[in-house]
Amino acid sequence: MAFTEQQRVAAANCVAQMFALRAWSPGQQITDEIIQLFDTFLMLIAGTAYQLVISPGKVYDQGPKPGPGRTANFTPGGAVIMKDTQYFPLTVQAVDTKGFPVPDTSAVSFSSNDESVFTIGQLPDPANPGVGDVDCAIAVGPGSAVLTGSDGNISGTLAIDVTTGDIASLVITAGQVAEQPAPTP
Numbered sequence: 617m618a619f620t621e622q623q624r625v626a627a628a629n630c631v632a633q634m635f636a637l638r639a640w641s642p643g644q645q646i647t648d649e650i651i652q653l654f655d656t657f658l659m660l661i662a663g664t665a666y667q668l669v670i671s672p673g674k675v676y677d678q679g680p681k682p683g684p685g686r687t688a689n690f691t692p693g694g695a696v697i698m699k700d701t702q703y704f705p706l707t708v709q710a711v712d713t714k715g716f717p718v719p720d721t722s723a724v725s726f727s728s729n730d731e732s733v734f735t736i737g738q739l740p741d742p743a744n745p746g747v748g749d750v751d752c753a754i755a756v757g758p759g760s761a762v763l764t765g766s767d768g769n770i771s772g773t774l775a776i777d778v779t780t781g782d783i784a785s786l787v788i789t790a791g792q793v794a795e796q797p798a799p800t801p
Contacts, residue, residue, distance in 0.1 A: 668724060668772030670765050672696045673705035674743055678754065685742055695760070695775035696753075699782070703754040705741040708765050708772065723767045726751050730761035733778050 674685030675698050688704055689697040698704065706726060710718040726736045734756055738749035753763055755778045763774045 667711050668765050668767070668770055669709045669711055670763065670772045670774040671707045671709070672753070672774070673707055673741060675702050675704045676742060677701055678703055695777045697777045697779065698753075698755050699780065700755045700757055700778050701781035703737075703739055703752045705739075705743075706736075706751045706753060706763075706765070710767075710770070724765045725767075726753075726763060726765050728753070728761055728763055730759065732757055733759040733761035734763070734776055736763070 672688035675688050675696075676685045678701050696704070708724050710724075728734050728736055734753050737752055737754050739752045739754065741747055741750045741752075744750075753774075753776060758778050758780050760775065760777050763776055765772050765774075
């Protein structure tokens with residue numbers, strides 16, 4: 617979403633008024649705080665979302681028959697834990713500064729900061745069969761990485777830990793055959 621000049625000026629005026637009332641000393645580093653407040657006021661004035669909250673859907677096994685799925689091992693603010701043979705659909709909710717939902721999340725795109733741990737791809741969501749393919753986090757290999765969702769103005773993140781999958785096969789290899797030592801008398 618592009619902001620109008622009028623919206624940007626209104627946001628800048630709000631920030632200027634807030635900092636005019638604050639006591640601060642010359643040389644004090646407040647640049648990041650000013651930028652963050654400007655972005656907040658701009659979102660409020662434009663009536664757009666302030667934050668994206670990304671949540672995992674049910675976790676499914678990769679392959680032709682994903683099975684019934686299970687609830688993701690996830691605590692809000694923590695990391696989703698999945699095996700390297702699994703994937704989960706992504707759910708995103710835009711919220712305003714008070715945490716209330718904002719409806720439009722259609723322009724959100726997702727990325728992984730380490731594609732050796734997981735990638736983003738389109739797969740079916742077995743919980744919603746009529747929907748078609750949806751954005752999913754697909755495990756690749758063990759490790760920790762961060763998923764980011766962004767609409768160009770705001771973003772949200774979700775930590776993902778991938779562990780090794782279950783044992784798929786077991787190979788037993790015989791050692792060299794040797795004579796047993798003679799028993800000691």
